[in-house]
Amino acid sequence: MGAAAQQVIGIDLGGSAIKLGRFTVSGDCLADLTVPTPQPATPAAVVSAIAVAIDQLDPHREAGAIGLGTPGPADAAGRIARVAINLAGWRDVPIADWLEDKTGRPTLVANDANCAGLGEAWLGAGRNFQDLILLTLGTGVGGAVILNGELFVGRQGTAAELGLITLNPDGPPCNSGNRGSLEQYCSVQAIQRQTGRSPAELYQQAQAGDVEAITFWQTYGRWLGAGLASLVYVLTPEAIILGGGVSAAADLFLPTVRQELEERVLPSSRQGLQVLVAELGNRAGMVGAARLALPLVHPTR
Structure with missing residues (x-):
């Protein structure tokens, strides 16, 4: 993978906006992007919008993995968005599989509050x-x-x-x-x-x-x-x-x-x-989603 193994993408999916960031494994944000959440925010529409935004954020495919925070519980394996608050038609959506199919990159998903916690633990008030x-x-x-x-x-x-x-x-x-x-x-x-x-x-x-x-x-x-x-x-x-x-x-x-x-x-x-x-304010979810993806490119983390 070369350079790709040294970068990850973190995505914070909200009811009105989707925040994306491309990070090094040490936590430097190389680029970020915010796009509106499609309305109605059906799973298919959201996955398509995320795929387009990833192409903008990472045109040279330098990032090796994706982490996604969603407004609701995920399964323990980090594959399925079980429910998503304020998003239309979300129940047991295999969002990680869909994003992997669209982007060709391994993906993990977690609840947005869990991502915020990971973000603060990695680069914020919890880093010590x-x-x-x-x-x-x-x-x-x-x-x-x-x-x-x-x-x-x-x-x-x-x-x-x-x-x-x-x-x-x-x-x-x-x-x-x-x-x-x-x-x-x-x-x-x-x-x-x-x-x-x-x-x-x-x-x-x-x-x-x-x-x-x-x-x-x-x-x-x-x-x-x-x-x-x-x-x-x-x-x-x-x-x-x-x-x-x-x-x-x-x-x-x-x-x-x-x-x-x-x-x-x-x-x-x-x-x-x-x-x-x-x-980290409203960046915490995006940062934590990137941290979620680190083990996919850097198994010691």
Whole structure:
């Protein structure tokens, strides 16, 4: 393969845009491209759009493998998109096979939150840790678990749905069928339901000294800290990384999160634990998808 073995393509498939990047095995981004997601975003239309974009991104076929993050669970082998949120007609789509047929390059697929976790672990806030968890605080609350430097997805590929753990058994109903899940207290939608305001408005109001907004963020930190305490007891990570849009307000709720963890978690389970804000922003999924593909060209990684 020569030069091809030293490059990979990472793809982050979203409901409105597809982000692609071509990376070296050491993590340098050589080129990137964003294209609109076809509407309706049927599997066939998406695969065709990705194939065209890859030809633009890598006209000389220098990349040896492809990683793809999709908005929903993949199978444990990284071959099949089992469901894709906000995309039309996605159920058990053999997306890796289809992309391999279209591009002639080995492909792996993973859930987009898992890709974001891999991205932060590779080139972002988690690069100095072997054991970490990532929470994406966005429209929903997604998660990823990295143990011993490897993505943990469980035997079915669906582990680490960290936003769906129960905080309050009598709380608001969740799309998952749960009630009072972490997502129902810490997502953008939950914040808007509770306050009638967006996280950005609440952030600006708190910065301007609005007591009600400041109090909201402290309450938010309590809920998030309580949820994280359960995860820490199970996984004892070295670091917790918080990403997604709500993490932009982290300076207003992190002190409360840290306080909750100190009060709720035995020192023996949180020794050296760091709570950090993600560094890669909306590039994390694309970066992590590239990291997903590395073993296909560089078996030691």
